[in-house]
Amino acid sequence: MKPERFHLLSPLLLLLGIETATAQQLDYGRYEDLFGEPVTVSATGKPERISDTPVIMDLITAEDIRHSGARDIPTLLRRLAGVDVTHAAPGTAETAVRGYLQPLGSRVMVTLNGRQVYFDGFGTDFWATLPVELAEIRQIEVIKGSQSALYGFNAVDGVINIVTFDPIGDPVNSAQGRIGNHALRELSATVTQSLTDGAGIRITAASDHVHDSGIVRSTPDNLDFAKNPNRRSVSANGAVDFSDGSRLDAELSHTDVSLRWIALYPFFDTRIKTDAIKAAYTVDTAIGRVNGTAYYTTVDMPWVQSQTYGPFSTSDRTGVVQISDLFKIGPDDSFRIGGEGRRSEMGAAALTGEGTLSSDLVATSLMWEHSFSPAYSMVNAARYDYFQLGRTGPVPLRDPFSNSSFDRAIGGVSVNSAFVAKVSAADKLRIGFARGLDLPSLNSFGQIERYQAGYGRLVYYGSPYLDASAVYDYQAGWEHALPSLGASLNVNAFHQMTMKHVSSAYGLVNGALGLSSTMATGSVANGVEVGLQRRIRNGWSWGANYTLERLHEHFDWGYRNAQPAHKANANLGYEFGDWEANLFATYISATKGLVIVPGRPPRGWIADIGDYTILSPRLAWHARENVVIEAVAENLWPYQETAPQRMETSYFLSVKITY
């Protein structure tokens, strides 16, 4: 089907109400007040209490964030079992849930209040471009395992949903300044304004700066690419509660980030500008709770300077429309039908041969939850995605593919099934199965990379003939409450099979040696997570978790090398009067990473990265009712985290004022 014709079809499908949605408006604060525990919609698409959810998820609350001393979201995520975070440069962070750490090609879907912030062009999440400050966050929900039946392609390892405070019911008014070594300077402020009864707006602005540091191979060529990470962000979130019980939410945001990042091993300096506009309307109707959400996101890199293929620029546009209907039939069965229409375009001048790559996607989904009794419930979900690839614009002379090669569709079904049993007042068992779909990024489909002399002068051709890869996910979890300790014990085990990976194959292209992306053999990941966490904050607080993971590749793609087999976290905190003290420790076992050095010919090898321990102490003093002064060391000693990057000792002082 031609993309143009397909495009005409999308609105029709929307009108027929067979689209899918991931965002659902919910007054988290009032429901949390009612039930005395956090609530979520991310797990199954229906509102539920955290203790009732059938999926295995971790929750980082606003209280956790306040006591964390963290400057960014990846630092918070690193302290969870089963979540891996590494930095290939100080301004970036690669995040993976249960394996598959890689600089590009994330398998984790990140959403901000339901808006996907996934960068379709490169298939990754640039954390620094998220228009959100930690002070605004109500909770971060980390759902482990494939969630494609709810979120679509690429949510194959998990979903991280960031939920901010409600601009109507949860006003946030604070300002924070932070200074530290490596010329760290951060300033942020948030103001919430009630407009009328039942309407409010929250405006946040932030500016961050730090010096680039920690380049492992400090050659002149590499040092030329040192780039101080800078970030500016401004966002506005508004909401209106109407008298009929319906609600309108809106978001407008802009971020401007410059940083050094890494692809494979070579360095890229870039500026990334993102803009987003979103509106969502939720209303209870005779046919259930209907939600319509639309958003448009742009990600522009006006300049990129790369070691491998020189300067280029990229421009990515994504528009999404979602609609869902949530309803209950009888006392025990809840349903959610929904659909999604999504268009993404990527123009990258030299990288796309002056053409534009595009994707159109329509999806329809169904979720059914059945409660056998208050103690036993089950949720099943299925989603069908239809993806249409396209390319327009000039075709490079030596390109093996024409525009018509990209006139290609990929369809697939994702499934999620989970069961929760409250076997006693203290014990819950969760069992889940999922079939997810991992779709290559637009970059993998159609990018043309002409490597410079020092990198072999090869040409890399993306391939429009790539496929979605199925990921089968099995997991089981046991949660045991320890009321005497005010703690809970969690033990999870998982087994995940990825049927194929996108890889590169050498071949003769127009008589010259080149590389082309291709689908290749898959891998299997197995692991166990054990965690014990005390949630009560009065006096002593503590927790620890351990993750054991084994990744078996049918061919060595490097995923296993990047995956630590052992990971352990521990935290200890104490509150006394106006003072709070916390200590966070992380141990990561040894990994390996690829090193590429330009030359004639270029050289590459696998480098050992030793195990390391990160120790992060925090001391906070509530100087006044509305003033907190905090001293934090992010890591007390330097350690090498990835092949190109060493993380230097980092400490800082913050002052936070609420008003």
Next chain:
Amino acid sequence: MVRAGTLGAIWLACLIFSSTCCATSLKEVRIGLRVVDFLAVPLSPHSRLAILYDSRNKDSQDDAKAILSWVIAERNGVKTSVVPVLVDVHSLDTALEFQIGFLAAGTEASYAAVHDFARTHGVLTISSDLSCVRAAKCSVGVLGAPRVEVSVNRQVLEASGIVFSEAFRMMVTEY
């Protein structure tokens, strides 16, 4: 000796539970007040909340007084503003109009009368006795411990013309 000890233990248990087993807790009052915020069509400001008690039962009177003091203390923490009043279940027909009825302990004998009144006047009835909801006599049941539980009776709600938001229905137990 053993028999005397057993009887003593039973008597002690009866003494303890007779005065505490059915009394409404502060937590349950808080939950009950918050439930009102999730009606599909919000109540008008300053809606009247009647604390229904049995004037012939001392425990019921005491429970109602405790509920009244807690409602007064807690009502600013919820979105829907309410005006609490004490109403004897034996004088429902002569009471001032009210939109919410919070049943105090010791009103079990009047569940049927309260139900009939609520149905005809469109009153939302809340009780900390879940058996009232299960027996289709009350609209909403609230429990504070060991875990917060909220249950609703669809049949009673429908008869009273009361509708909760769909999201709320997803998170509570329905009968």
